[in-house]
Structure formats: structure tokens, C-alpha cells
Amino acid sequence: MTAVVTELPPSKLGTKEHWDDVYHEEISNFIDHGDEGEVWFGEDTQEKMVEWALANVPPSPDLSVLEIGSGNGALLFGLLDAGYPARCLAGLDYSSSATQLAEIVAVLRDGEKISFTTSNFLEDDPLPLPNSVSPSGGVDRWDLLLDKGTYDAIALGVKDEHGRSPAINYPSRVARLLKPGGYFLITSCNFTEDELKANFVTSETGLVYHSRIQHPTYSFGGKSGSTCASIAVQKPLPAA
Known part of the structure; x- marks a missing residue:
């Protein structure tokens, strides 16, 4: 089974220009009013992701955590507040x-600095954490990859000449960058749990389903659902 990304029409939310404008405005708001910016999907969802991390990938000196599409850094700052060492945390956008906004907020928070870089996840390998040692092949691999809305935005990007969403390449990138035994935790508002499983748990990625986060549900017209979905998948350890 290979990934089949649910077709979503292209939107400005899938363009770099849109997010440049959003975060440029948030920088101005932070400078003028001290507002660190929006917590994407809300503080409750972010707290649930931090709680999941604490339960499944607890803080340790040698841990490596990367958020894909880190925005203003809110989720990584949440992990920092929960006891994860800053030197183990990285974000890319x-x-x-x-990136500029996240770095400004980090400076004013004092303490050790989280690594924030500007990079295109679909095209560039993330920069390694300071003092990390790349395995053979030169690609740093991570214990935990996080996504809170980035896959959604990528899926809204302009399709290629074959009519494929840029998100089609995302799951294989995740699998490539995870350490054996490592986890990928994703929260989405555009994809259901079943769709996320179908896109990430495939023969191509080799990833396996691990767990889910329960979000508040609502009922309408005899059906129930949630405003967002979160699942975790894992890269299996090599067979003994």
C-alpha cells in the first residue's frame, strides 16, 4: 500500500508568500505588544501533544526532536517548559x-537556545543539532518528529504537472529522517485519523501505527467527529 493524499484544492494557505506575510505581521505584533503569536490548533491541542511526548519519548540528554514547520516555536517552547533540554530541540520552517519570530521569542525567554532554521522540508535535509554525530550516509536521524498543521498546509500547495499534491513526497521524507524506533506525531485539521494512517502507514514508508490522541468530539446530524486528528507512527527497529 502506498500513500494516497486526499485531494485538496490549492489555497493561499499552501503558499510560502502567505506564511511570510502572516509571520511578518506577527513579528510586528510581538515588537509592539509582546504577543508571541497564535498557538496553531489552540493551547489544549498543544498540551496534549506535549503530554504524549512526555509519556512516550521522555526528556533525556541524548534525545533529538525536530518540529517540521515550527512557526513561532510555540510547541517547542512547550516541550522546553515541560523539561526537554533546549539543546535537544530543533525547529525548521x-x-x-x-524563523525570525521564533528566534526573537527564544532570546527574550532566556536560557539555552533552541535551534531554529529556515529550510524546505521537502527539498533540504534538516541541519543537525549542535554536537550531533551523523551516521554513515551523512543524514541526521531523529528520535521524534513533530507536525502541527504543516502537512495540512503542504497539501494545499500547487499541484505538479501530473496533478499531484506536493504532500505526496512528505511521508517518505519522514520515514527517511526517523531513527529506527523513532516516532512521528502529527496533528491535522484537514485529514481524518484513517486518512493519516493511509498516507503514513504504507509499504513505501515502512512505518507502523503506534497510537492516537483523543480530542474533544462534537455531534451533528447523527454523526460525531473532532475538529482535528492526531496520530503517532513509529519506524520499526531492525529485526534481531
């Missing part, structure tokens, strides 16, 4: 304005 293809918007330089987002």
Missing part, C-alpha cells in the same frame, strides 16, 4: 519570518 520555510518562512524566514517564522
